Amino acid sequence: MxxxxxxxxxxxxxxxxxxxxxxxxxxxxxxxxxxxxxxxxxxxxxxxxxxxxxxxxxxxxxxxxxxxxxxxxxxxxxxLSENGDHPVQQAWLEHDVPQCGYCQAGQIMSAASLLSNIPNPSDEDISAGMAGNICRCGTYKRIHAAVKTAATKMS
The missing domain is CATH 3.10.20.30 (Beta-grasp domain)
Known part of the structure; x- marks a missing residue:
């Protein structure tokens, strides 16, 4: 120790x-x-x-x-946000992304990092930036849409 x-x-x-x-x-x-x-x-x-x-x-x-x-x-x-009002968190709620919710903290943290580096990501950027975050419930389309929405909220 x-x-x-x-x-x-x-x-x-x-x-x-x-x-x-x-x-x-x-x-x-x-x-x-x-x-x-x-x-x-x-x-x-x-x-x-x-x-x-x-x-x-x-x-x-x-x-x-x-x-x-x-x-x-x-x-x-x-x-990430004291009140849960980071644009990525807001977009997650708007798109009703979580299903079981277990992976969502990791998904949100990856999305926030992606958007801080690439403020206006293409579909390919989002796919690459979110690769390796597994969602056992398969909400990938909602995740992708939420990342796009968060990008507009952050610009």
């Missing part, structure tokens, strides 16, 4: 964990940000997606030690 300082959602937190602990478990178990979900544990499904210095990354594949050593800023779904 070791003590690490990590910045999550704009606040510094001390966590006492094994250095190789995946960031996902520090976020959920140590800090209580449970919006970030465990899906596959191997970085293939996207349920655990957070922003690391503004870039969508799989939190199950990063260690607390690595994040702390880089002084990275982590943003979880809880930190």
């Amino acid at each position: 070791a003590n690490f300082s990590i910045s999550v959602n704009g606040k510094s937190h001390e966590v006492d964990v094994d250095p190789k602990t995946p960031l996902l478990w520090a976020i959920r178990d140590e800090l209580g940000y449970v919006g970030t979900k465990f899906g596959c544990g191997i970085g293939q499904c996207g349920a655990c997606t957070v922003h690391v210095d503004g870039v969508a990354m799989r939190s199950c594949q990063m260690t607390v030690e690595n994040i702390a050593s880089r002084n990275s800023e982590i943003t979880t779904i809880e930190g």
